[in-house]
Amino acid sequence: MKTLFSKCAALIITLFLVSALAFFAFALIPADPATTMLGSEATPEAVAALRAQLGLDRPLPVRYFEWLTGFLRGDLGESYLYRMEVGQMLSGKLAVSALLTMLSFLLTVALSIPLGVLAGSVRNRYFDAAAVGLNQLVMSVPPFFLGILACYGLGIVLKWFTPGAYVSPEKDFWGCVRYLIFPALSIAIPRSAMAVKLLRSAIRDQLGQDYVRTARSRGASETSILLRQVLRNALLPVITFLAVSLAEIMTMSILIEQVFSIPGVGQLLLSSVSNRDYPVVLAIVMLLAAWIVTIHFLADLLTRLADPRVRLG
Amino acid sequence: MKKKRNPMLLFGGAISLLTVGAALLGAFWTPYNPTAVSAAEKFCPPSLVHLLGTDNFGRDVFSRVLQGMGASLLIAACVVAIGCLLGAAIGCLCGYFGGPADFLLTRLCDVVTAFPSVLLALVVVSLAGRGTVQIVLALGVLFIPSFARLVRGEAARCRDASYIQSARLMGVSHGRILLAHILPNLKGVLVPAIVIGFNNAILSEASMSFLGLGVQPPFPSLGSMLSDSQTYLQLAPWYAFSAGAAIALLILGFSLLGEGLQRRRRA
Amino acid sequence: MLQVEHLSVRFPGRSATAVEDVSFCLNRGEILGLVGESGSGKSVTAQCLAGLLLPDAEVTGSIRLDSQELNGASPVQLRAVRGKEVAMVFQEPMTSLNPVLRVERQVEEALRIHTHLNARQRRDRALAAMAEAELPDPAALGRRYPHQLSGGQLQRAMIAAALVSEPKYLLCDEITTALDVTVQVQILDLLGKLSRERNMGVLFISHDLRLVKKLCHRALVMRGGRIVETGTVEELFQAPREAYTRRLLDAIPTRDSKLR
Numbered sequence: 001m002k003t004l005f006s007k008c009a010a011l012i013i014t015l016f017l018v019s020a021l022a023f024f025a026f027a028l029i030p031a032d033p034a035t036t037m038l039g040s041e042a043t044p045e046a047v048a049a050l051r052a053q054l055g056l057d058r059p060l061p062v063r064y065f066e067w068l069t070g071f072l073r074g075d076l077g078e079s080y081l082y083r084m085e086v087g088q089m090l091s092g093k094l095a096v097s098a099l100l101t102m103l104s105f106l107l108t109v110a111l112s113i114p115l116g117v118l119a120g121s122v123r124n125r126y127f128d129a130a131a132v133g134l135n136q137l138v139m140s141v142p143p144f145f146l147g148i149l150a151c152y153g154l155g156i157v158l159k160w161f162t163p164g165a166y167v168s169p170e171k172d173f174w175g176c177v178r179y180l181i182f183p184a185l186s187i188a189i190p191r192s193a194m195a196v197k198l199l200r201s202a203i204r205d206q207l208g209q210d211y212v213r214t215a216r217s218r219g220a221s222e223t224s225i226l227l228r229q230v231l232r233n234a235l236l237p238v239i240t241f242l243a244v245s246l247a248e249i250m251t252m253s254i255l256i257e258q259v260f261s262i263p264g265v266g267q268l269l270l271s272s273v274s275n276r277d278y279p280v281v282l283a284i285v286m287l288l289a290a291w292i293v294t295i296h297f298l299a300d301l302l303t304r305l306a307d308p309r310v311r312l313g
Numbered sequence: 314m315k316k317k318r319n320p321m322l323l324f325g326g327a328i329s330l331l332t333v334g335a336a337l338l339g340a341f342w343t344p345y346n347p348t349a350v351s352a353a354e355k356f357c358p359p360s361l362v363h364l365l366g367t368d369n370f371g372r373d374v375f376s377r378v379l380q381g382m383g384a385s386l387l388i389a390a391c392v393v394a395i396g397c398l399l400g401a402a403i404g405c406l407c408g409y410f411g412g413p414a415d416f417l418l419t420r421l422c423d424v425v426t427a428f429p430s431v432l433l434a435l436v437v438v439s440l441a442g443r444g445t446v447q448i449v450l451a452l453g454v455l456f457i458p459s460f461a462r463l464v465r466g467e468a469a470r471c472r473d474a475s476y477i478q479s480a481r482l483m484g485v486s487h488g489r490i491l492l493a494h495i496l497p498n499l500k501g502v503l504v505p506a507i508v509i510g511f512n513n514a515i516l517s518e519a520s521m522s523f524l525g526l527g528v529q530p531p532f533p534s535l536g537s538m539l540s541d542s543q544t545y546l547q548l549a550p551w552y553a554f555s556a557g558a559a560i561a562l563l564i565l566g567f568s569l570l571g572e573g574l575q576r577r578r579r580a
Numbered sequence: 581m582l583q584v585e586h587l588s589v590r591f592p593g594r595s596a597t598a599v600e601d602v603s604f605c606l607n608r609g610e611i612l613g614l615v616g617e618s619g620s621g622k623s624v625t626a627q628c629l630a631g632l633l634l635p636d637a638e639v640t641g642s643i644r645l646d647s648q649e650l651n652g653a654s655p656v657q658l659r660a661v662r663g664k665e666v667a668m669v670f671q672e673p674m675t676s677l678n679p680v681l682r683v684e685r686q687v688e689e690a691l692r693i694h695t696h697l698n699a700r701q702r703r704d705r706a707l708a709a710m711a712e713a714e715l716p717d718p719a720a721l722g723r724r725y726p727h728q729l730s731g732g733q734l735q736r737a738m739i740a741a742a743l744v745s746e747p748k749y750l751l752c753d754e755i756t757t758a759l760d761v762t763v764q765v766q767i768l769d770l771l772g773k774l775s776r777e778r779n780m781g782v783l784f785i786s787h788d789l790r791l792v793k794k795l796c797h798r799a800l801v802m803r804g805g806r807i808v809e810t811g812t813v814e815e816l817f818q819a820p821r822e823a824y825t826r827r828l829l830d831a832i833p834t835r836d837s838k839l840r
Binding site: 211215217218219229308 | 727
Binding site for chain 2: 018025026137140141142144152156163247250251254255258270273281285289292293296
């Protein structure tokens with residue numbers, strides 16, 4: 001209970017620090033948003049007026065405090081470029097990115113656990129060498145390249161889907177899911193290869209433990225030992241890895257959205273970076289950072305719950 | 314004891330040697346000028362004349378891949394050099410001296426390593442602008458924490474070792490202990506970490522270039538080639554395959570090498 | 581009767597045989613000691629009896645349980661024997677239990693495998709076995725995880741787990757080695773009591789001759805994979821025939837040896 005409390009406190013402090021760091025970093029960049037917005041021919045008076053309107057003439061800590069309280073209330077700021085609420089710009093895109101992330105995550109879990117158990121339990125030298133080799137190869141393919149391969153192989157050659165023909169979930173939810181399966185696979189396959197590697201070595205490690213010999217001496221079958229006893233121990237490190245994957249998948253989807261032309265948060269982030277639309281970049285970065293920090297926090301809690309030795313001290 | 318076979322080290326070394334060799338070759342000689350445009354030779358499929366075909370400007374893909382690998386490796390080397398040198402220095406001092414600065418820096422490193430490097434690089438690029446130098450500096454700085462964390466742990470372990478304690482009792486200065494006793498101990502953890510860092514740097518650089526935020530055209534870069542090739546995927550799939558396979562090959566080589574080195578260390 | 585005849589075990593890639601031409605029998609209700617220095621083949625013999633050796637070990641000879649031949653039996657037949665007819669307790673109680681499962685769940689493991697009892701019946705039998713193994717407050721301890729128990733408690737839990745399916749033979753491989761001296765004595769008393777009450781054959785493997793002398797009826801002395809001497813404990817301790825046995829006996833520290 002005490003650890004839970006201190007972990008929560010650490011989470012809040014971390015989020016606070018990250019927000020301050022991000023805000024001041026974006027506030028200190030040399031380019032003045034007012035000049036950028038009005039163009040280089042604008043009169044100094046017009047620039048000054050706009051600065052006042054945007055609130056840029058007030059001291060930094062005040063602006064930070066206002067931004068933070070606004071952020072917590074759901075006011076994510078206003079885009080310089082489109083003069084639009086960032087929250088409004090994000091609303092549809094966030095859902096798409098969340099859907100893609102969830103799909104990728106579910107596929108990663110669904111692929112990695114059975115394959116990892118298989119790789120960990122089969123005791124055949126040739127099978128093992130082939131599995132390890134294949135695994136390393138798959139791990140080395142960057143998701144965005146795998147996405148391009150999928151576009152070519154599954155899209156252009158086999159015509160299972162049309163690359164670029166994205167359907168929004170409001171219009172046709174299942175059509176959207178069907179399209180997102182391919183980008184999700186491109187993210188999930190290399191990611192599961194890493195999880196398989198981890199699970200394989202964890203199972204190998206656990207199979208050599210004394211309690212396995214005990215279970216054998218009770219007459220338990222190898223399958224029941226593997227699934228009922230070994231897997232529970234071997235999954236402990238994998239749980240953390242998979243949970244942290246949720247954070248990695250989110251960034252990978254920035255790249256994958258480019259490959260499959262999915263109008264998600266990643267595309268908005270990239271275009272805002274190109275356009276130097278700082279409030280949008282700041283808001284998205286802050287949201288992603290909050291997501292990542294929270295995921296790490298939850299992963300830690302989950303490990304504690306799953307492992308009685310850590311849970312009970 | 315019988316020496317254990319280490320196929321990962323073997324294959325990894327061979328692939329890395331091949332890619333580094335190809336990149337070195339590309340630095341001095343390529344079959345064609347990688348930036349020479351030829352309208353007549355647009356989208357030639359792979360043949361004996363153009364080993365990997367030509368792209369949308371009629372440029373030889375093989376020559377561009379060779380130079381792109383060189384660029385990737387050079388950038389990765391700079392990134393890892395920055396990350397490793399600064400990270401090792403910070404980690405060494407933190408681990409050896411401890412104290413509140415150590416506590417603070419360790420927490421900071423923990424936070425930074427929790428974030429995916431592509432996201433952080435995106436932030437830095439949005440602040441500092443795009444370009445090769447920015448990418449190298451941004452990724453280099455982002456690689457510091459992982460090295461610092463690793464070295465800190467090792468240095469803190471060494472500090473408590475009895476031979477360091479006795480050296481201190483004999484009045485050896487801190488500087489000498491760090492250089493003569495702790496530094497040699499770090500080699501074991503640093504070598505695999507450098508190889509793995511190299512691997513991550515190549516992936517991060519390729520990702521950033523793929524997003525158009527890394528090496529700027531017309532210089533060949535594997536990531537931006539891959540991004541360009543996507544438009545012509547139907548017309549010239551070999552373009553995408555060559556660029557992507559080159560990235561995958563670089564990563565495969567260094568990941569196997571890193572894995573092999575770690576296994577040898579453990580064995 | 582558990583009868584072993586001309587048992588030899590060799591591992592591929594090693595020139596020396598781990599166990600060579602070992603013959604003995606273990607009757608129900610009897611406690612048989614197996615002594616020898618480490619590496620003498622004691623553990624390999626015991627694991628061979630329970631069919632726990634790696635599949636690449638070459639086992640020749642005969643192991644007969646009552647009338648059933650175990651050497652060369654199919655994995656399914658072996659599994660039916662293990663944990664039901666022949667149970668085993670190991671040296672390291674700390675690592676011999678699965679760290680993520682509750683103790684109770686592990687004590688009833690054999691019932692899950694060998695019987696069709698429902699959860700309640702299994703739990704009742706497990707608690708009874710734990711009480712018989714003299715674990716204080718079985719209901720509370722059973723709810724705990726292995727790392728929350730002491731070494732002695734864990735070893736009692738292991739014994740309870742072995743007893744739960746009422747085996748005819750119990751193989752104890754150095755089960756007191758990792759425990760404190762006072763706990764060792766308690767465990768020995770427990771084994772003696774269980775053997776008498778349940779008419780159970782116990783193979784007690786130890787490198788500690790004092791424990792063997794205290795507990796066992798007969799004993800075997802092993803060296804280099806062979807049995808060098810057999811006899812009742814009285815014979816062995818009073819009048820050892822072999823020089824090796826005598827040396828082992830001399831190595832026991834006594835009150836006199838300190839004064840000498």
